[in-house]
Amino acid sequence: MPRTPRERARAQTVADIVRLGREHLASHGAAALSLRAVARDLGVVSSAVYRYVANRDELLTLLLVDAYDELGDAVDMAVEAVPPRDHAGRFKALGRAVRDWALREPARYGLLFGSPVPGYQAPAGRTTTSGTRVVYSLIGILEAAYRAGGLMTAAPTAVVPSALSPDLETIRNELGLAVPEGLLANGALVWTSLFGTVSFEVFGQYGADTFSARDELFEHHLAVLAKLVGLEA
Amino acid sequence: MPRTPRERARAQTVADIVRLGREHLASHGAAALSLRAVARDLGVVSSAVYRYVANRDELLTLLLVDAYDELGDAVDMAVEAVPPRDHAGRFKALGRAVRDWALREPARYGLLFGSPVPGYQAPAGRTTTSGTRVVYSLIGILEAAYRAGGLMTAAPTAVVPSALSPDLETIRNELGLAVPEGLLANGALVWTSLFGTVSFEVFGQYGADTFSARDELFEHHLAVLAKLVGLEA
DNA sequence: CCTTGTCAAGAGCGGTGCTCTCATTTGTTG
């Protein structure tokens, strides 16, 4: 894509800035991300960075997309490693991939799913595509299982409030889904529950010594969530 | 408690600092909490604040306990407004109280349940008592329902991994619980799922226009979670 | 060659947490 040598050098510098920013983010957290520190690591004076990145918020946006995509790649890879017919297996692979990535990259996970950075509003246009990959993957698994007739009906369903139906219908129409709205509502709960469980572990909400068998705790939760959408009996 | 006039004045000043800190926290977020700004509002030079609060982290700890207690009070009040026999009603009241408080105080909720503040480690000794009030309340509701024989057995249970049993047994013994470990494991999932759902809404993880009927979405989730521990049929 | 555009450097502004010194206030005690 970059044609002139200038453009090539420029793209390389931006890539370096993102790489260094990612390292700072991973080791010190989002709030501690400092353009000056990135500039120091880049071997350049602080003001020079502003030639490549408008401000701290834009660097944050770049890192946000970067993290969303890395998580999305990890999830896609894990899901596709499971046979398409094994819907429950694919769901659990998705969950494990999210948890593994989150535990591996706690600060970046926190940027994506933790408290919003004060004063920073992610520009929707540049983040939605990457930010919706995981939930679309989850919906894809559910939809495939439903179309294949592989969903149990023993899942505990609650009556969908009438005011909620239009929202669910919109989603079904926009994505061309066959899954009924009740299942979609349960899917939303599974979605938020998955990230709730992972966040509790990553953010240290469990006490230090409440749960020592955290892998098994997560596996149990994953199994219950799978039942919740009928992926398992 | 404070006897001498000096101690009274000192306690009052500390209370003022916490109050101003809470206001800054609520309006600008945790990362933007500034001792200098608090000092300005207090009408005092910045260094004077250090006479009352060791550093920024200690103020953060005070605000953490303050927020945990306010949330705990809100939950207790909501739960106790429901007849003790109505276990499902108490559970839903707890959930709604958490969500209402979180939506009312998003920045303080973020401090409690969002990404940890970089470089800040909450001193366990000063925060656990207040920080465990909600989960203890949830466990209390479950335990009361179980002892009263008011739990349905139709809840979807997954087999508890053997490595997880010791953790659950420890909890059962320390709290003197009668609920079986399988139910306790589901309770843990309900706990994290509740906060996962609330966090998604408070932190803006749902797209801006994905769900418009958010009250109803939450009510639906609450109903499914109630079924998950057998509080409802 | 020489203009034009790109870039790094440096100074500077206002903000932050935190420490230190110094003067002053204030409560207690002889």
Place this chain on the structure above:
DNA sequence: CAACAAATGAGAGCACCGCTCTTGACAAGG
């Protein structure tokens, strides 16, 4: 009541932050 000691507030200062502006060096293209 006066003297003393503790508590307190003010101020300067250090190192850091995001960000802006000006200046001078440099390379690409006409």
